[in-house]
Amino acid sequence: MSSTRTLLLSRHSVLPGFGLALGYTLLYLSLIVLIPLSATFVKAATLGWESFWQIVTAPRVVASLRLTFGASLVAATLNAVFGLLVAWVLARYEFCGKKLIDAFVDLPFALPTAVAGIALTALYAGNGLIGSLLEPQGIKVAFTPIGITVALTFIGLPFVVRTVQPVLEDLEAELEEAAACLGANRLQTFGRVVLPAVAPALLTGFALAFARAVGEYGSVVFIAGNMPMVSEIAPLLIITKLEQYDYAGATAIAVVMLIIAFVLLLAINVLQWWAGRRNAEDN
Amino acid sequence: MAATVSLHVPSVGIAVRSAATTEPAWVRRTLIGLALAFLTLFLFVPLATVFYEALKKGVDVYLNALIEPDALSAIKLTLIAAGIAVPANLVFGVAAAWAIAKFEFRGKSLLITLIDLPCAGSPVIAGLIYVLIFGAQGWCGPWLQAHDVKIVFAVPGIVLATIFVTFPFVARELIPLMQAQGSDEEEAAIVLGASGWQTLWRVTLPNVKWGLLYGVILCNARAMGEFGAVSVVSGHIRGMTNTLPLHVEILYNEYAFAAAFAVASILALLALVTLAAKTFVEWHYGHERQAAKQESSA
Amino acid sequence: MSIEVRNIKKQFGNFQALDDVNLDFPSGELVALLGPSGCGKTTLLRIIAGLEKADSGQVLFHGEDASERHVREREVGFVFQHYALFRHMTVFENIAFGLRVRPRATRPAEAEITRKVGELLDLVQLDWLANRYPAQLSGGQRQRIALARALAVEHKVLLLDEPFGALDAKVRKDLRRWLRRLHDELHITSIFVTHDQEEALEVADRVVLVNRGRVEQVGTPQEVVERPATSFVADFLDLHDHGPAWLIQAKIRHRGQVLWAAAPERRSA
Numbered sequence: 045m046s047s048t049r050t051l052l053l054s055r056h057s058v059l060p061g062f063g064l065a066l067g068y069t070l071l072y073l074s075l076i077v078l079i080p081l082s083a084t085f086v087k088a089a090t091l092g093w094e095s096f097w098q099i100v101t102a103p104r105v106v107a108s109l110r111l112t113f114g115a116s117l118v119a120a121t122l123n124a125v126f127g128l129l130v131a132w133v134l135a136r137y138e139f140c141g142k143k144l145i146d147a148f149v150d151l152p153f154a155l156p157t158a159v160a161g162i163a164l165t166a167l168y169a170g171n172g173l174i175g176s177l178l179e180p181q182g183i184k185v186a187f188t189p190i191g192i193t194v195a196l197t198f199i200g201l202p203f204v205v206r207t208v209q210p211v212l213e214d215l216e217a218e219l220e221e222a223a224a225c226l227g228a229n230r231l232q233t234f235g236r237v238v239l240p241a242v243a244p245a246l247l248t249g250f251a252l253a254f255a256r257a258v259g260e261y262g263s264v265v266f267i268a269g270n271m272p273m274v275s276e277i278a279p280l281l282i283i284t285k286l287e288q289y290d291y292a293g294a295t296a297i298a299v300v301m302l303i304i305a306f307v308l309l310l311a312i313n314v315l316q317w318w319a320g321r322r323n324a325e326d327n
Numbered sequence: 328m329a330a331t332v333s334l335h336v337p338s339v340g341i342a343v344r345s346a347a348t349t350e351p352a353w354v355r356r357t358l359i360g361l362a363l364a365f366l367t368l369f370l371f372v373p374l375a376t377v378f379y380e381a382l383k384k385g386v387d388v389y390l391n392a393l394i395e396p397d398a399l400s401a402i403k404l405t406l407i408a409a410g411i412a413v414p415a416n417l418v419f420g421v422a423a424a425w426a427i428a429k430f431e432f433r434g435k436s437l438l439i440t441l442i443d444l445p446c447a448g449s450p451v452i453a454g455l456i457y458v459l460i461f462g463a464q465g466w467c468g469p470w471l472q473a474h475d476v477k478i479v480f481a482v483p484g485i486v487l488a489t490i491f492v493t494f495p496f497v498a499r500e501l502i503p504l505m506q507a508q509g510s511d512e513e514e515a516a517i518v519l520g521a522s523g524w525q526t527l528w529r530v531t532l533p534n535v536k537w538g539l540l541y542g543v544i545l546c547n548a549r550a551m552g553e554f555g556a557v558s559v560v561s562g563h564i565r566g567m568t569n570t571l572p573l574h575v576e577i578l579y580n581e582y583a584f585a586a587a588f589a590v591a592s593i594l595a596l597l598a599l600v601t602l603a604a605k606t607f608v609e610w611h612y613g614h615e616r617q618a619a620k621q622e623s624s625a
Numbered sequence: 626m627s628i629e630v631r632n633i634k635k636q637f638g639n640f641q642a643l644d645d646v647n648l649d650f651p652s653g654e655l656v657a658l659l660g661p662s663g664c665g666k667t668t669l670l671r672i673i674a675g676l677e678k679a680d681s682g683q684v685l686f687h688g689e690d691a692s693e694r695h696v697r698e699r700e701v702g703f704v705f706q707h708y709a710l711f712r713h714m715t716v717f718e719n720i721a722f723g724l725r726v727r728p729r730a731t732r733p734a735e736a737e738i739t740r741k742v743g744e745l746l747d748l749v750q751l752d753w754l755a756n757r758y759p760a761q762l763s764g765g766q767r768q769r770i771a772l773a774r775a776l777a778v779e780h781k782v783l784l785l786d787e788p789f790g791a792l793d794a795k796v797r798k799d800l801r802r803w804l805r806r807l808h809d810e811l812h813i814t815s816i817f818v819t820h821d822q823e824e825a826l827e828v829a830d831r832v833v834l835v836n837r838g839r840v841e842q843v844g845t846p847q848e849v850v851e852r853p854a855t856s857f858v859a860d861f862l863d864l865h866d867h868g869p870a871w872l873i874q875a876k877i878r879h880r881g882q883v884l885w886a887a888a889p890e891r892r893s894a
Contacts, residue, residue, distance in 0.1 A: 058518075069419065077491065079460075080457060081456055154601040159595055163380075218705045224696045227723055228726040236711075241712075305449070
């Protein structure tokens, strides 16, 4: 244990348990996460580049990836706009029931995705409460890409609100007062002073919502209709391939999604570092 | 406009902001209205739908759906999975936070990123990786079959997948909190002659109890509600490897809508309890938490 | 431009922040609002600026009632204690802000904005910082930029809320002398809020002493030192026990004259 300390520690500490805590952390992390995850990459590597490329460029796979990322992008954008609005209203205004609504914003985190999935499907199906209003107008939501976007908007809703809200609450009122004294109207103050200040948080929230939407499965499968080439998302295609014992195919798609997810995670970390650095010096 | 401004009785929150930096009343009302409309459409209506559909066919149908044997065994399996996953990730979270918050070592930020990894990918992938290892054609498949051990399409697989998707929840909450609190109190305890374990039990854990509880609440909600990862490794054997969310799916796909929503309403109630517990904890520790998060991102 | 304050009252909950305040600020003077924290001086400044609304009473600009005018239309420059610089903008863009948000018809051309900002940067002696961000500046530099930003829009009134409150002692002294010189150059009607007796006595043409939402005394630094109107003024300026000793020791010079030295006869009185 003492050798681990001297080997790894860059600063001496009187506290005990470093070897045990770090050892356990690494062991558990490796067993549960790292080794199983690397299995995916090993499996993909045994495929060879050519067959890997063949799998991930098959029309059905490309269509599902395009749908997954397209619908996620639209949903994350919707969440950026309405999430900013909700965060603004919660941070700035007083109204009846605000505390309750504030707590309910986290519902999509707490509600199991399958429950959200069947509830949204029941609502937006042709005979559902909302579907029966939209269908006569020629708008079909359930079992189309629109339905997928609705489900992804639902599950991504808390991310933007929860990243932007604290920033808006902490934004000094003096900045807006200064802008008003200098002759800016509210819209100019919002566009030139408030929005740039919350932009990093907004982008982070957007990226988080997007990343969550890309991997989402439970809330989508019920409302999607799952028609190959039309409304079949990539995670579902992985499951379909697994059920057909096409492990190689499933793994190849998973690897593509993992790489994109990792890039997103990296982007989010860079964003947070950037935002933290800019706000680090207050006075 | 001037009249409405002077007639307006400012409530506590708005009074803090000066007249110069608030919007006219009609703008405020429009924005509040839009936000509420959005939240109603996307949050409250779907939630209400669950209970409405569950009770549409009457209370008898509702109760029957909950006490039939398959539903009961699904409840049992969900409790088992969460009962193993939450304590396992709790112990991990404390160990990881102790190592990361109390010591300086190389590769620390990489470790933090790796801990977050299970939440970055699709839950479906979480299921896939265990099938690749323990499945019939997987790495350990032949060996497991020879020794008659079933992991995938059995309870152990479900537990593993649940642990995977709830992996970072406690650690993620504790690490910034313990970093923000520093090591002064622990060092004082050691100097006073306490052992490492005593320090952990009597100093560190009491200081982070709200954060710990918060992480456990989130971890438990996800563990009981997980669908995608569990779906891949379950095999959907009724009465055997079905958790509550999977049971909902089966009933729904059999067009037993009222029963599906009845089971779903149990999960929705669980979500409401989670929200209530979360809000309660936030009252006690929301401020501390926000400060810790900000410090860690800065 | 002259400013008059008539019968201003303001209450926060049960707390009477301002109780029937009447004041005249003649055109071109530099006036200090001096008092302990919580006395209502900042509230008064914010009411004059239009950032806060009085419960009753009037604010007159150049004899005209401006009470109902929005802060945008009052055309006052305001300098905040914590600078309130826009941290995502460079120094240049901060100063240019007030010019860029003007309606298209009155907005100056880009070349004019560049010239104007350059001029102001010269005035505050920080022309070499144009492309920096506020986070890269020292406190004193930030406050000078905040002042330049307030001056850029050429309003006829300048209000400063504890402008040197967040700075350390040395910078504070330098900056307040610099402000005095700047005022002598520009002659904008200026009001600044402070709780620092030295600062008020050294810099201001006139001092307004405020306590518990009421005006205790108005006068030149010399007047308030020589003839404190109330026991609060004498207390706050510390004239009772130590007499003028601290004034002599502090060597407070008002426009080059040591304050107490001008009235030695008070010692016997």
